[in-house]
Each structure stands twice: as C-alpha cells, then as structure tokens.
Amino acid sequence: xxxxxxxxxxxxxxxxxxxxxxxxxxxxxxxxxxxxxxxxxxxxxxxxxxxxxxxxxxxxxxxxxxxxxxxxxxxxxxxxxxxxxxxxxxxxxxxxxxxxxxxxxxxxxxxxxxxxxxxxxxxxxxxxxxxxxxxxxxxxxxxxxxxxxxxxxxxxxxxxxxxxxxxxxxxxxxxxxxxxxxxxxxxxxxxxxxxxxxxxxxxxxxxxxxxxxxxxxxxxxxxxxxxxxxxxxxxxxxxxxxxxxxxxxxxxxxxxxxxxxxxxxxxxxxxxxxxxxxxxxxxx
Numbered sequence: 001x002x003x004x005x006x007x008x009x010x011x012x013x014x015x016x017x018x019x020x021x022x023x024x025x026x027x028x029x030x031x032x033x034x035x036x037x038x039x040x041x042x043x044x045x046x047x048x049x050x051x052x053x054x055x056x057x058x059x060x061x062x063x064x065x066x067x068x069x070x071x072x073x074x075x076x077x078x079x080x081x082x083x084x085x086x087x088x089x090x091x092x093x094x095x096x097x098x099x100x101x102x103x104x105x106x107x108x109x110x111x112x113x114x115x116x117x118x119x120x121x122x123x124x125x126x127x128x129x130x131x132x133x134x135x136x137x138x139x140x141x142x143x144x145x146x147x148x149x150x151x152x153x154x155x156x157x158x159x160x161x162x163x164x165x166x167x168x169x170x171x172x173x174x175x176x177x178x179x180x181x182x183x184x185x186x187x188x189x190x191x192x193x194x195x196x197x198x199x200x201x202x203x204x205x206x207x208x209x210x211x212x213x214x215x216x217x218x219x220x221x222x223x224x225x226x227x228x229x230x231x232x233x234x235x236x237x238x239x240x241x242x243x244x245x246x247x248x249x250x251x252x253x254x255x256x257x258x259x260x261x262x263x264x265x266x267x268x269x270x271x272x273x274x275x276x277x278x279x280x281x282x283x284x
Contacts, residue, residue, distance in 0.1 A: 002220045005260025009099075009253075010114045010217070011085055013123060019083075020045050026078050026134070029117070030055070030088040030098045037089050041127035043120060046087075047076045047134070051094045051246070055101055063268065069105045069141035077134025080108070087113035087120070090187070091208070091215040096250040100266055104149060106142025112253070118215040148252075150239055150265045152273055155199065158239065159281075162201035167237040169202035170227075172251045173271070177243070178204040180284040183275075185243060193275040197282035199241070203230050207247040210254045223259055234261045241267040241274075 004010070019025045020043070027046040031037045038048045049055060054072055055064055064072065078084055084107065088095040092112055099110050113120070121127070150158075161167035176182045180196030198204070209226055212218055218226075232238060238261055240248035245268025255261040274280055 004217075004220050004258040006257040009111055009257045011111045012114055013120055013125060016043075016085060016113060017125065022083075024081065025083045025085060026076060026137075027085045027087070027113075028076065028095075028098070030086055030094040032089075032094055037117065039129065041129055043087070044126055044128045044130075045132050047132060049076070049098060051097065055098055061269075061273075063101050063104075066105055066141045066143060069102065070139060073102075073107075073139035073141070074137045076137065077132075078137040078139045080139050082137060082139070083109045083111065085111045085113055087116045089117050091118060091211050091250075092116040093207075093246045093250055096253045097246040100148065100249040100252055104144050106145070107139075114217060115215040122214065147263070148265055150267045152269055152277075154265075155239060155241075155267055155274070158237065159200060161237070165231075165236075167239070168232045169199055170232060170238060170240045170248075170251060170255075171198045171202040171204050172207040172240055172242045172247050173198075173204070174206050174208075175204060177271075178202075180282075191243070193243070193271055195275045195282055197275065197284040198271075199274055200281050200283045202241075202283075203232060205230050205232065205251070207242070207250045210251065217254065217258060220258065223254060227255065227259065234259070236263070238264045239267050240264065241270040243271045244268070245270050 027043050028049050029038050029042050029046045030049045032051045034050055086095040086098050158167045162169050171178050178198045183196040184192045240251045242248040248266050252264050252266045256264040
C-alpha cells in the first residue's frame with residue numbers, strides 16, 4: 001500500500017497519546033459548537049478554537065486576518081516551532097478548515113489527528129473538562145498565500161477552462177445539494193441558500209467518500225481511484241467548494257497533502273456566495 005504524498009501531516013492516536021505532555025506539541029480542538037463537544041470533554045491539554053468566533057472575522061464574511069491569526073496562536077501557547085495537532089467533530093470538517101486557514105498564513109508544523117474526536121472516543125481514550133492555560137507563544141503569521149484560495153471572480157474566470165477540461169471544479173456537497181433537490185445540508189437544515197444546484201461544470205465528489213467508517217482517511221490507492229475516476233487528475237488547477245468552505249477544505253487537504261496534487265485551491269465563498277448572487281449561472 002503506497003504511502004500518502006505527505007504522510008507527516010497526519011498523526012494517529014497512539015502517537016498523540018505519547019505526546020500529550022510534550023511542551024513542543026499543542027493539541028487544538030476546532031468546534032462549530034463547543035457546548036456540544038469541547039465542553040462535554042476534550043483531549044487532555046487541548047485548547048479550543050471556536051470556528052465561528054476564532055477563525056472567522058466577526059463582522060465581514062471572511063476568515064480571520066493575519067494579525068488575528070498571530071494573536072490566536074500566541075494565546076494558545078503556539079510558537080513558530082510548535083507542532084500543532086488539529087482535530088474536531090464531523091470527521092475533522094472544521095479541523096481541516098483550520099488547517100487550510102493556518103497554512104494560508106504560513107504555519108509550518110500543522111497536523112491533523114486521523115479520525116478526530118470520533119476515533120479517539122471510540123477507542124475509549126481519556127477526556128477532560130479542564131481547560132488548559134498555556135504560557136503565551138511567539139508565533140507570527142505570514143502574509144497570505146494567494147495560491148491556496150480563490151474568490152468569486154477567480155471562479156468566474158475559470159469556467160471556460162473547466163468546460164475545456166483544463167481546470168476542475170469539485171463540489172464536495174452531498175448529491176441532493178449538488179442537484180438542487182435541497183438547499184441546505186442535512187447537518188444544518190435551516191441554513192438555506194436562495195437557489196439549489198451547482199456551479200456549471202462542477203463534478204460532485206462528496207467529501208465523506210474520502211473517509212472510512214471510523215473517520216480515518218482512506219488509503220492512497222482508494223483516494224486516487226475516487227478522484228481520478230471522476231476525471232480529477234493532477235496537472236490542472238483544482239478548485240474545491242461546498243456551502244461555506246469547511247467541507248471543501250477537507251477535500252482540499254486530501255488532494256493537496258494525501259495525493260500530492262500541485263495546484264489545489266479552496267473557494268470558501270462557496271455556494272452561499274455563488275448560489276445567492278443575481279445573474280450568477282447555475283446548473284441543476
């Protein structure tokens with residue numbers, strides 16, 4: 001079985017169990033709803049990054065700024081040489097989003113806990129309700145890397161290339177969201193878009209097809225068969241999107257780090273932007 005392109009970005013439960021007290025390792029739980037997850041019990045020593053409050057701008061529809069990233073990491077006791085292990089619920093949806101954001105701002109020692117909360121709890125490993133208070137870190141975020149993110153006009157400009165097979169749009173939502181049968185994901189049924197459907201030319205490869213029942217990632221061979229089987233091959237620009245960018249970050253992570261695709265970008269505006277705009281073309 002072939003190794004992932006960048007196997008060092010994943011850690012397993014056994015490894016993390018041996019490094020929970022390592023001062024050079026900071027464990028971070030990334031939650032959409034901390035009251036339902038972190039506050040009920042989290043990995044010993046894990047700090048909380050609240051997806052809405054910490055990783056998104058409090059006023060604009062945008063991710064946090066470079067300066068806010070610096071301050072967030074320093075409050076969490078993270079320095080430039082700290083290994084940061086991210087994990088969360090929904091098979092690491094929001095942990096993958098955080099990985100993408102922090103990579104965008106130049107963080108170098110990021111890892112994802114393979115299987116997230118689900119596998120840790122399934123193996124009956126220890127949890128605590130005690131929140132740590134680490135000493136301040138010295139991390140400094142870097143200017144954003146434009147090769148990792150696209151905006152609305154970028155996607156519009158790619159539509160002809162997508163039609164000609166020179167770029168790929170990967171819609172990672174479920175089939176009913178992709179077809180327009182429903183306008184909100186089953187997990188958040190009240191968060192509707194104005195229109196249902198997908199961006200013209202997009203291929204539907206739901207994010208969850210990349211993970212096994214225990215929440216861990218499928219093998220490299222299985223992942224290559226999944227994406228290549230839909231015509232998504234390396235060598236062309238690949239843009240992933242979903243509803244708000246978190247599920248697409250999961251697929252971005254798979255394509256970039258597990259399969260080694262050289263040019264993968266996340267469209268975090270996703271369907272809440274595209275599907276709600278006047279005169280923006282859609283397909284059903």
